[in-house]
Amino acid sequence: MSNPPTVVSLGLAGGQGKSTVALMLGRYLGRLGIPVLFVDCDPQSSLTSFLGVQVQPHTPTLLEVLTQPEEKTKIIDAIASVPDVKLGDRTISNTNLFLIPSDDGLESANYKLASSGLSLFILRNRLQPIVSNFGVAIVDPPPERSHLAQTSLGAGDKWVIPAESNVKGVQSLLRTMELIKEFKAALPYGELLGVVPFRARWTGLHPTNATKTSIDTMRELVADELMLPHILESDVFKNAINQRVAPTDLGQPNLEYAIHVLAQRLKPALSAEYAKLIPAEPV
Template identity: 95%
Template sequence: MPIPPTVVSLGLAGGQGKSTVALMLGRYLGRLGIPVLFVDCDPQSSLTSFLGVQVQPDTPTLLEVLTQPEEKTKILDAIASVPDVKLGDRTINNTNLFLIPSDDGLESANYKLASSGLSLFILRNRLQPIVSNFGVAIVDPPPERSHLAQTSLGAGDRWVIPAESNVKGVQSLLRTMELIKEFKTALPYGELLGVVPFRARWTGRHPTNATKTSIDTIRQLVGSELMLPHILESDVFKNAINQRVAPTDLGQPNLEYAIHVLAQRLKPALPEEYAKLIPSKPV
C-alpha cells in the first residue's frame, strides 16, 4: 500500500489563501470519509484557530514534535481531534479531521531547526511513521522564508501554491517558485499539484481587468497544465471560516469547485481505498 501523501499549501506572503486552501481541502476530503491529519506549522496558529482546537496545558504541540526526540515527545500524543460544530439545528461532523496544533511558542522552533543542519527533513521524518494512519496529511506553513517554512516544504510530496489574483499575488508566486527551485534537487519526491488564483474579483459575468491580467500572468509563469480554477472573493468563505464549516455547509458548494479539482489532482497519490471516494464531479 502506498504511503499517504503529505500536501503543503505554500505562499511566501500573507493573505494568499494558503490557510484557506489547506483548510478547505481538508474539510472536503474529510467530508468524503477520508481521514485527514492537519499540521499547523505557522506560529500565528490560524489553522488551529480555524479548526476550533484548544491547545491544552501540558499537551505537546508541534513545537515539541519538532524540537524533542520521539522518546521524549511521542508524536501521537500531539494529535488532537477536531471538534464537531453546531450550525443552526445541524451538527457538522468532523470525525475524520485531526490536527497537530501550534501556538505562538512555535516561533522558537526556528532556532532549533537552524542549528540542526537538517531542518528540511525534520518534520518529514517525524510524520512518516504515523502518516499511514490517515488518508492524507496537510501542512500549513508560515508565509515567510524561515526554517519552519523549509521543514514544511521538505515534509510534502505534493505542493500547492495559492496566489492572490493581483500584483502582490504574482510576486508571492514568483518567490514561492524560487523557494521550490532552490530545494528541488534535495526533494526529488516533491511534485507541484498546481497554482490556485485566490480572491478573484468578478463584475457580473466577467472578471475585473486586474483579476484577468493577474490570472493571465500566473498562467504564463506556470503553464496552463498547472493552473487550477480560481477561488472567488466572497464573504461566504469568511463566514464559513468564522463558523468553522465549509461553503457547502452554507449552501454554496459551487464556491468549492477549485478544491474539487485540486482533490482530483491529488487522487492518484491517495491509497486506493480513499482515492475511490473522490467523485469525478463536484458533490
Template identity: 40%
Template sequence: MLTIAIASLSGGQGKTTASLMLGRLLSRQGYPTLLIDADPQHNLTTYLDLELQTNQPTLLEFLKKSVSAENSIYPSEGNENLFLIPADDQLDTIQDYLSNSGVGATLLKRRLEPIANTFKVCIIDAPPQRSQICLTVLGAADSLIIPAEASVKGYGSLVRTLDLLRTLQDIGATDAQVMGVLPFRDRWIGNTQTHESRAAVDGMRDEVGEALILPSIRESERYKQAINRRSTLSDLGYPELEYPFAVLIDKISKLAKAKKKKTKS
C-alpha cells in the same frame, strides 16, 4: 500518506482558507486527514476552535520529539476523520533548533514517518516567510499547492515560492512537485473579471503553464462565513464555490493511489 504543503511566501494569499476547506472536504469524503499548523500565527488552530492549555503539546514538541506523535495530534470536533497538530506562539522558537540540527529541511518528514500509515492525506499550512519552518515543511511534502491572490502581490508571492521550491529541489532537499496554483480573491464585477485579476492570473499561467492553474477562488464573503460557522460551503447552500476544491480532491485522489501503488511495489 500523501503529504501536501500549502505554501505561498506572502501573507493573505489564502493558505489557511485552502488548508481548512480542503481538510474538511477530504474528511467528509472518508479520507482520514491530518492537518498540520506550521504557521506561528496559528490561524488554522484558531479556526478549528482548539483552545490549548499551556502544557499541551504542539508542533513544537512534535518536531523536537519531546512527546510521542500521538500526544501531539488532536481530533477535530464534528469531523471524525479530521485531526490536527496545532501551533501556538512558541513555534517561532523552533527556528534555531531546525537551523542547528543539521537535518532541518528533512526533520518534519522524518517525524511524520511513524504515523504515515494512520492517515491517507496530510495537509500542512506553511508560514508565509522563507524561514526554517517553511524549509522543513517543503522538505516533508510530496506535492505543493500554491494559493496566490489574483493581484500583483499574489503574482510576486508565486514567483518567490517557485524560486524557493526549485532551490530546494536542486540541492535534493525536497522531492515535492507543484500540484497546482490556486488563484485567490479573483475579483469579478458581474460576469466580467477585473483587469488586475485577469492580468495576475495570466502572469501565473505564463509561470507554470495552463495545466497547473486551478479554478479560481472568487472574492466572496461566503468562505469567511463557512470558516466562522465551522461548516462547508455546500452546507451553507453554495456548492458551486467548492468547485476549486473538488478539482483538487480529484488530483489528490489520483496522487494518493499512485503513491500507494508505488509504495507496494
C-alpha cells in the same frame, strides 16, 4: 505500500489563501470519508484557530514534535481530534479531521531547526511513523522564508500554491517558485499539483482587468496545465471560516469547485480505498 500523500499549501506572503486552501481541502476530503491529519506549522496558528482546537496545558504541540526526539515527545500525543460544530439545528461532523496544533511559541522552533543542519527533513521524518494512519496529511506553513517554511516544504510530496489574483499574488508566486527551485534537487519526491488564484474579482460574467491580468501572468509563469480554477472573493468564505464549516455547509458548494479540482489532482496519490471516494463531479 507507500505512505499517504502529504500536501503543503505554500505561499510567501500573507493573505494569499494558504490557510484557507489547506482548511477547505481537508474539510472537503474529510466530508468524503477520508481521514485527514492537519499540521499547523505557522506560529500564527490560523489553522488551529479555524478548526476550533484548544491547545491544552501540558499537551505537546508541533513545537515539541519538532524540537524533541520521539523518545521524549511521542508525536501521537500531539494529535488532537477536531471538534464537531453546531450549525443551526444541524451538527457538522468532523470525525475524520485531526490536527497537530501550534501556538505562538512555535516561532522558537526556527532556532532549533537552524542549528540542526537538517531542517528540510525534520518534519517529514517525524511524520513518517504515524502518517500511514490517515488518508492524507495537510501542512500549513508560515508565509515567509524561514526554517519552519523549509521543513514544511520538505515534509510534502505534493505542493499547492494559492496566490491572490493581484500584483502582490504574482510576486508571492514568484518567490514561492524560487523557494521550490532552490530545494527541488534535494526533494525529488516533490510535485507541484498546481496554482490556485485566490480572491478573484468578477463583475457580472467577466473578471476585472486586474484579476484577468494577474491570472494570465501566473499562467505564463507556471504553464497552463498547472493553473487550477480560481477561488472567488466572497464573504461566504469568511463566514464559513468564522463558523468553522465549509461553504457547502452554508449552501454554496459552487464556491468549492477549485477545491474539488485540487482533490482530483491529488486522487492518483491516494490509496485505492480513498481514491474511490473522490467523485468525478463536485458534491
